[in-house]
Amino acid sequence: MADVPAAEKTAQSEQILQKTRDERMKRQTRGRKFLQHPEFGALAGVILVFIFFGVTAGDSGMFAPDGVLNWSTVSAQLILIACAAALLMIGGEFDLSVGSMIGFAGMMIAIPMVYFGWSALASTLFAFAGALAVGFLNGWIVVRTRLPSFIVTLASLYILRGLTIALSIVFSNRTIVSGVKEAAGDSIIPALFSGIAFRPLFVWFAEIGVFDKLADGTPAVQGVPAVILWALGLAFIAHVILTRTRVGNWIFAAGGDANAARNVGVPVTRVKIALFMFTAFCATVYATNQIFEFGSAASDRGLLKEFEAIIAAVIGGCLLTGGYGSIVGACFGALIFGVVQMGILFTGVPNDWFRVFLGxxxxxxxxxxxxxxxxxxxxR
Amino acid sequence: MAAAEQTHQDRPLIEVKDVTKFFGPVVALTGVSMTVNAREVHCLLGDNGAGKSTLIKTLSGVYQPSEGEIRVEGAPARFTNPRDALDAGVATVFQDLAMIPLLSITRNFFMGREPAKRKGPFAFIDMKHADAVTREEMKKIGIDIRDPQQAVGTLSGGERQCVAIARAVYFGAKVLILDEPTSALGVAQTSMVLKYVRQVRARGLGVIFITHNVRHAYAVGDRFTILNRGKTMGTFAKSEISLDALQTMMAGDKELQDLAELEGTI
Structure with missing residues (x-):
């Protein structure tokens, strides 16, 4: 047996394999491989969208460095909340309060800084703690009452948006709290959330002629905005957690069949509450980024973002019934969203068509x- | 030492003593007693509403008995949730199988008990090991899966049932409770599952096999306990009772008349 040539051996085992193979399984093989990657549909969408705008808007500056910066920033913002929405959806729940949470978190940062004289660090930490508490409450109510998360978070959508407007009026008598940049002083927090990374690298790129220079000698693109790094970082972490860790398996299990998961010992309650908290966390990262970018908190920030996040997750292959989906897909979904939204501006088509396309x-x-x-x- | 081992083996894996269960005013179980030994398939027979489901949910930790006692290997056990029962070696394969169709066989197999591999401060699922174990365990029961990463939804009902049983056995179950494992299966798949139940018994486990199909029970059972209106009607060894007698016991007097009218056996 030992002196059987390797080639003959493989031929033998191939024969045995042929015999044992069930003829009814064959037709599923290719489809099955495909099914293991929920993000494939979204990838095809990304390619189509790029081809489309490459042809129709190729000479409009959309793919010049500053054009790329433009749509990749928009996409990155959406990736932040789309990843959270995707994880939550895979875990079998929705959060409709993401948009309101963005507005509310903004106020939780701006009001203490501007009106109570808190430092940027203290108020940012306060906002994150507050957001996590709201996320916990959302999750706790959903898990405890077994009500659909749709209804519970619809209530939070209104409560948080109402609070955001009301608190803004109470403190500033307007719906915008401004003066955040001044109040932050020279704290490191603004740079952390809305700074620009790799600045020297981009100056060097401009020197060697990769980018155009502006009239004052600065490069047309100054660097990578922090929001892109935050988005990629959070997406990477979420992807690794989902696909490579036990918690990831629990998320799939909790969304696929919560009862079955409980019966084999998966801590479904903790998983779901943690997912709601992660969603609130991501919304707060989004808000913090905007606050320090614009130097103000506005009570209409994040309006309708919950739907954009859910749309990106669904385009990325997440099932509305839970238990299936991917972070990579959600990122592609957000990319399609950003590219189309900005691409339509570049092509000069009226912006109204964006929604038609999106639907x-x-x-x-x-x-x-x-x-x-x-x-x-x-x-069937 | 040998004597001690002997008594240890003789001791039933599970003893149920006068267990009753009330749900408010509803009496679901009124004094149920049964024992399950190692290397035994103990069939629990009863028509709809006899209390089979309540009894197994009590044994598996979903419900707590109102009165009475459950002993596992001689020691009194009080399960507050299914996880407690699992830890004590009592694994239940419910009718829904606790399987998620969209997830891979491996991910289902290890659901809730994923093997972790540490890398610095992080712990990841050891997917390679998990795949290998899944493939190996499935091969032991004669199901050759080429790709353990394929979705459970692509398996047949009988194969899914076998995956669920294999999972319970792999994770150290001493007693396996099967809730109507053959009720939704065709003939070929039923025989696949029944063969596997025999194999599980040969490995030294005790099996509680719940069914209302007397033929399936008689094919694998060593002892039979009949449940009627929340009470045990008696336990019989296979040598003590015929298939027909079992059928008659289970149906009770009233249904027997109906059977005569149907001119056939069910």
Whole structure:
């Protein structure tokens, strides 16, 4: 047996494999491989969108360095909350209060800084703590009452948005609290959330002629905005947690079938509450970034962002019923969103068409995802 | 030493003594007693509403008994949740199988008990090991899965049932409670599951096999306990009772008349 040539051996085992292979399994192989990657649909969408705007807006500056910066910043902002929405959706829940949380977190930073004289660090920490508490409460109510998270977080959407407007009026008599930049002074927090990274590198790029220089000699693109780094960092962490850790398996299990998961010992309650807290955390990162970017908190910040986050997650392959989806897909979804939103501006098409496109894209994605789920679970 | 081991083996894995269960005014179980030994398939038979589900949910820690006692290997046990029961070696495969169709076989197999591999301060799932174990365990029961990463939804009902049983066995179950494992299966798949139940018994586990199909029970059972209206009607060894007698016991007097009218057996 030992002196059988290697080639013959593989031929033998191939033969055995052929015999044992079930003829009914064959047709599923390719489809199955495909199904393991929920982000494939979104990847195809990204490629299509890039080809489309490459052709229609190729000479409009959309793919020049500052154009790229433009749509990648918009996409990065959305990635921040889309990743959280995707994790939560895979875990079987929704959070409709993400947009309101962005506005509320902004106020939690701006009001203590501007009106109580808190430092940037103290008020930012306060905002994160407050947001995590709200996320905990959302999750706790959902898990405890077993009400649909849709309804519970719809209530938080109104409560938080109402609080944001009311508190803003109480303190500043307007719906905008400004003066944040001045109040921050020389704290490191603004740089951490809305600074620009790799500045020297980009100066050097301009020197060697990769980018154009502006009239004053500074490069057209000064560096990578912090929001992009935050988005990529959080997306990476979320992706690793989801695909490589036990908690990730628990998220899938909690969303796939919470009861089954509980029966085999998965701490479903803790997982779900943690996901709501993570969503609030990401919304606060988004808010902090905006606060220090604009130097003000406005009570309409983050309006409708909850839907954009959910749309990006669904385009990225997440099922509305939970238990299936990916972070990479959600990032692609957010990228499609950002590229189309900005691309339409570059092509000069009226902005109204953006929503038409978005709706059509969402419908296509949902139909596609639904088909995949049916095929996997064998439903008809 | 040998004698001690002997008594240890003779001791039943599970003893249920006069267990009753009330849900408010509803009496679901009124004094149920049964024992399960190692290397035994103990069939629990009963028609709908006999209390089978309540009894297994009590044994698996979903419910707590109102009165009476459950002993595991001689020691009194009080499970407050399914995890407690699992830790004591009592694993239940419920009808929903605790399987998530969209997740891979491996991820389902290790759900809640994922093998971790440390890298610095972080712990990751050891997916390679998990895949290898899953493939190996499935091969032991004669199911050759080429790709353990394929979704459970692509398996047949019988295969899924076997994955659920294999998972319980792999994670050290001493007693396996199977809740109507054959109720939704065709003939070929039923025989696949029943064969596997025999194999599990040969490995030294005790099996509680819940069913209302007397034929399936008789095919694998060593002893039979019949449950009717929340009470045990008696326990019989296979040598003491025939298939027909078992059928008659289970159906009770009233249904027997109906059966005669149907001109056939069910």
């Amino acid at each position: 059509a894209m969402l419908l296509t994605a949902v139909l596609f995802n639904n088909m995949i789920r049916r095929r996997v679970t064998g439903e």
